[in-house]
Amino acid sequence: MKKILILNGPNLNLLGTREPATYGSTTLADVEAQCKAEGERLGYAVECFQSNWEGALIDKIHEYGRLYKSGEALGCVFNPGAFTHTSIALHDAIKGVDGLPVIECHISNVHAREEFRHHSWVSPAAAGIVIGFGTDGYLIALGGLVRKFGAKN
Ligand code: DQA
Numbered sequence: 001m002k003k004i005l006i007l008n009g010p011n012l013n014l015l016g017t018r019e020p021a022t023y024g025s026t027t028l029a030d031v032e033a034q035c036k037a038e039g040e041r042l043g044y045a046v047e048c049f050q051s052n053w054e055g056a057l058i059d060k061i062h063e064y065g066r067l068y069k070s071g072e073a074l075g076c077v078f079n080p081g082a083f084t085h086t087s088i089a090l091h092d093a094i095k096g097v098d099g100l101p102v103i104e105c106h107i108s109n110v111h112a113r114e115e116f117r118h119h120s121w122v123s124p125a126a127a128g129i130v131i132g133f134g135t136d137g138y139l140i141a142l143g144g145l146v147r148k149f150g151a152k153n
Contacts, residue, residue, distance in 0.1 A: 065097025
């Protein structure tokens with residue numbers, strides 16, 4: 001069974017209690033359980049990883065770049081948190097692994113928020129973007145990844 005990575009960046013471990021008016025009350029553990037169940041339904045093994053450290057996220061993208069090349073992974077759903085707006089290194093990591101489809105996902109509609117959230121360094125390297133659907137966005141991104149890049153397409 002091919003793998004799909006659900007990758008979450010800084011502060012997303014606080015989902016459920018962090019600014020619930022913006023991010024909702026669903027916890028990261030809930031999101032991860034939903035993604036695993038949906039992945040299984042679609043025929044994929046979902047791995048979930050969260051880190052507050054930029055380098056750990058980069059290492060995970062490199063690992064999945066290798067798994068993609070060996071045919072063991074389909075792609076990745078990635079919420080880079082605030083690193084979205086600051087990290088050229090994450091942009092370069094996605095470009096650098098050359099091929100791994102990464103769907104960028106944001107819980108909130110970043111374009112309806114502060115101006116500093118309007119720019120994403122990740123978007124130009126992403127295969128698709130899901131923004132503003134709350135935590136359902138992870139499932140939408142997962143479904144979109146499979147529809148666009150899965151075996152039957
Ligand atoms: C976020 C939006 C970012 O601007 C913010 O820094 C986050 C979460 C979202 O999912 O809406 O940490 O990526």
